Amino acid sequence: MMEAQKYVWEGAIPLQIHLHESEVTTLPPPLPALILAPRIGYLPLLIPHIKPHFNSTLPPGVDTVWFEYKGLPLKWYIPTGVLFDLLCVEPERPWNLTVHFRGYPGNILIPCEGEDSVKWSFINSLKEASYIINGNCKNVMNMSQPDQVELWHSVFNGNLEAYLKVSSKLKLGTAGHEYSANLNSGSFVSRQSTGDTDATGQVKTGRVPVRLYVWGVSEDFDDLEDAPQIDSWDKISYINRPVEIHGEEGKCFTLLDAVKSLLPEHFQYKSLTNEESSKEEGEDEQKVPSEEGGENLSEDVESCYPSDNAEVKLVRIQGIEPKLEIPFSWVVHNLMNPEHFLHICVCLKVSQVKIPSDG
């Protein structure tokens, strides 16, 4: 289904960017810059468009640009759309950000030297996704120079057609592509996977690159605007772990199954609580949580309500809250980012929120 992918690639967040007051040296202070930021893009790529707007008022010195939202320095390697979905629970339009050209917080943020840093971060993520899907990064590492350039440019420019053309050479078919194969997508992407296939050639098992951003609230809220603001990265658990798909005959692996497999503790069935707690630590392998998820697929979705610990308030991907019963393979195929990671923002209501102390 080309449509959804197209919408994702065309999606953009209107930004209103204010220069930090400490860097304003002229009166009257400059007006904020207004810019449309592609969802699948990255903030540093906007700098060439923003800088001219503030150039004349900056204090002397070398530019070390960084962005901030309500005091929180923004991690530049996280796609803009994900930052927005995560930090702006009640979507703010335009999204008001502050830009700094001085005083880079190098103890918190990884250095960014403009487009090159973003490009290499993207390519490294793509390598990681490739490794997860195929068990090696060869296809990315062996890309010809022109192809690499073409790939990056297609992302930079938000050109889906160009992207699909060059990325198809990477053979990054994901597990569970049987769903996308069934759709009349007119797909011009040839997809392969190294997962096990059954007699019909449909992929049953494999690993899917996912980045999960989880944050908890201790008090319930009905309206998003009442949701508490995230004011520290410590409040977000970043889980960079592939989802393992173990396809089962006649059963569909849903988005809910995927989220459950990454947050197994939280999805305890009340009836199985005793079994869960008797599991030995250290015996557990990565696969165990999703195997449990596989066993429990026969349960109704409704009954997968969590133990007293936590309750899912929100699952947001590319700015939408998909129904959790949607086949995971559809979600991946259509909502993933160009580096082949699916970024999922999850808000849980927990009985007690602890902030881990810094090591």
Added chain:
Amino acid sequence: MDISSWDGTISLAEFHVAARALVEKWKRVSSASPPWSWVSCPKQPWVASHEVEGYLSLENIILVSIKEEHDELLSFPQKEETSCSDKEESIDIATLSQSDRDEICYYDLHIVYSASYRVPVLYFRVYYSDGEPLEFEDIKKHLPAHSAKTLLDSKWTFITQEEHPYLKRPWYKLHPCGTGEWMKLLFQGDVSLARNGAAIEVYLISWLSFVGQVVGLRIPYEMLNQL
């Protein structure tokens, strides 16, 4: 473990076993040098608490510029070597030998499991005695000369600055892309490992003996001793 079909990667549970083995053996073999320790990480209540999460840590150590000894390090230590007298020195990783322009710098080394690559990953920080971190250009000067050489293929030892998965601060990381491959090669070349069935116990030690060379960490030869 069936070495012939193994792809060189390990599970999280196997990583824990290997980590324990590394910590214990290191303590036994080189009690004089700073120990590796396991750091457990506290987690938010919604993240699976039945899984043990953490990393191995070796901090505040001085690694010398060992350009003169690169020949020794290029070959993997053979178990047949019995002359131990000149191996004594290798145990003491705090040996200092300063050249004119060298300053003493300290390393923090962390070994973190990567769920994506299914292998251990080395994260490190380098700083002067006053705690000030080194610029990447200066770090490159301090790394052993052979790090830049083709033996350690740039594909495997590509160094990037990334956020430490637990400490959430910028650290240097050795890119893990080829690790599975060369771990498989390492083990395939050693038939006795396959027979012993103790491959996991020595996985991290073997891994570290290779990866450690990038930053100049020397593994005491006794660590690799199977007996």
